[in-house]
Amino acid sequence: MPKIAVVVFPGSNCEQDVVHALRAEGADADYAWHGDDDLGGADGVVLPGGFAHGDYLRTGAIARFSPVMHAVRSLADEGKPVLGICNGFQILAEAHLVPGALIKNEGLRFLCVWTEVTVEDTGTIATRACEKGQRLRIPINHYEGNYRANVEPRVAFRYVDNPNGAWQNIAGVSNDAGNVVGLMPHPERASHESLGSADGRTVLTSLIESCRLLQRA
Amino acid sequence: MLKPGISDVQGQVVERSLPALGWENVSGVRVGKHLEFEIEGSSVESIREQVEQMCERFLANTVIEGFRVDIDA
Numbered sequence: 001m002p003k004i005a006v007v008v009f010p011g012s013n014c015e016q017d018v019v020h021a022l023r024a025e026g027a028d029a030d031y032a033w034h035g036d037d038d039l040g041g042a043d044g045v046v047l048p049g050g051f052a053h054g055d056y057l058r059t060g061a062i063a064r065f066s067p068v069m070h071a072v073r074s075l076a077d078e079g080k081p082v083l084g085i086c087n088g089f090q091i092l093a094e095a096h097l098v099p100g101a102l103i104k105n106e107g108l109r110f111l112c113v114w115t116e117v118t119v120e121d122t123g124t125i126a127t128r129a130c131e132k133g134q135r136l137r138i139p140i141n142h143y144e145g146n147y148r149a150n151v152e153p154r155v156a157f158r159y160v161d162n163p164n165g166a167w168q169n170i171a172g173v174s175n176d177a178g179n180v181v182g183l184m185p186h187p188e189r190a191s192h193e194s195l196g197s198a199d200g201r202t203v204l205t206s207l208i209e210s211c212r213l214l215q216r217a
Numbered sequence: 218m219l220k221p222g223i224s225d226v227q228g229q230v231v232e233r234s235l236p237a238l239g240w241e242n243v244s245g246v247r248v249g250k251h252l253e254f255e256i257e258g259s260s261v262e263s264i265r266e267q268v269e270q271m272c273e274r275f276l277a278n279t280v281i282e283g284f285r286v287d288i289d290a
Contacts, residue, residue, distance in 0.1 A: 057250075058278055065275075094278065101280040103219070108226050148223060148281055165224070 002211030005032040005042035007072070007088075009052035009063050014085065014188060018048045021191040025201065027208045034066040044081035044125070044211040045072055047088025049141065049186060059102060059144050060091035069095060081125035081210045082180040086142055089172070089182030098173050098182045100149030102142075106165025110143040114196070115185055116160040117171045124156050124174040125210035126181040129202050135160065136199040138185035140171075145184040147173070157183055179210075218249035220283050252276060261290050 004027045008015045015031060022029035032039050034052075039045055052063035063069075069091075076082045076097055084092035092098045105111055116137050119130040130136075140163060147166040157172035164184075172183025187200030219225045225247050232246035258264040265286055272284040 057276070061275065061278065093280075101278050103223065103281055104226050106224070106226055108230055146226075150280055165226075 001026060001028045002043040002208055002215050003028045003030075003041065004208070004211060005030065005039040005045045007032050007034055007039075007045060007047050007068055009034040009047075009050065009066060009091075011052045011054055012048050012050035012087070014049035014087075014186065017186075017188040018046050018085070021188040021200070021204055022046070022208065024191065025204050025208055027204075027211070032068060034063065034068045036068050037071065039068070039071045039075065042075070043215045044083070044207060045075055046207070047072070047082075047084040047091050048188075049086030049088060052087055052091060055087075055144075058094065059087060060094035063087075063091045064095040073097065076175070076180045079177060079179050080214055081207055083126055083207050084180075084182040085186055085188070086140075086145075086184055089184055090144065092180060092182040097180045098175050099151050099153045100147055100170075100173060102144045102184070103146045103148055104144050105142070105146050105163075111145070111163055112139070112141045113163060114139045115163055115171070117157040117183075117185055118160060120155045120158055121174070121178070124154075124178040124181050124206075126172070126174075126183065126203050126206050127156055128206040128210055130206060134202075136185075136190070136202065137197040138187055138190040138200050138203075139196075140164070140185050141189075142184055147171075147184075149173075154178065156181055157185070218247055218283055218285075219281055223281050249282075261288055264288060 147170040153173040158169040187203035190197035190200035227248040228246040277284040
């Protein structure tokens with residue numbers, strides 16, 4: 001059973017949902033504090049959604065310098081799975097662990113809505129269990145999800161109907177190696193039929209399976 | 218400031234609001250951040266170098282933002 005650390009920053013608010021959803025899929029998921037130096041030997045890590053450090057200065061700008069980010073970077077450098085959801089994606093972008101940046105939504109609206117995304121690349125740690133072109137119904141919940149990049153990123157997910165003005169309809173990207181993925185939609189909020197969709201499960205099981213495979217390696 | 222070419226939705230909203238108040242000759246509105254602080258150092262040059270590093274690493278995200286440093290010695 002792979003061990004997955006879910007980092008809690010001051011202002012994170014989706015960590016319990018992520019831990020619950022990962023445990024429901026059989027992972028040994030537990031919390032890690034942002035001030036810790038290590039991730040307790042975890043096989044993979046999730047940076048959950050929320051408003052780390054109040055989103056002051058820029059989303060993720062202060063969180064990227066949290067002590068735990070050294071351990072997150074080490075894990076990423078080892079090729080282990082790193083997944084950033086929403087604010088976690090913003091933190092990964094600020095830390096340059098994935099390319100690009102997230103600016104305010106087109107229309108200046110905070111968006112808490114269901115979206116449909118297509119899986120563009122099944123070679124990443126968050127899409128391994130998906131099929132290319134598969135449509136997933138997963139909600140977003142953000143003010144700054146309008147993706148911009150000064151390089152061509154490796155695209156993991158695109159919106160079917162672009163809700164926030166994101167460049168090239170990008171909803172999620174990975175690093176070149178595919179082991180660090182950031183996405184704006186919240187798979188943990190679509191992890192059971194009772195929530196309105198269970199499509200996010202395939203993202204979470206992709207992560208768990210990636211951890212399992214790298215654990216064996 | 219957001220770099221030229223990065224759409225500044227805040228600036229666009231401010232710009233669209235100005236004609237309603239009677240100012241119809243304003244265009245190209247950009248909204249940015251302004252930080253002020255005191256800093257000790259031996260020369261303006263070394264302080265400028267430090268502040269530019271602070272901007273590159275932390276205060277600005279150079280993927281999307283540019284910055285300008287003004288020093289009152």
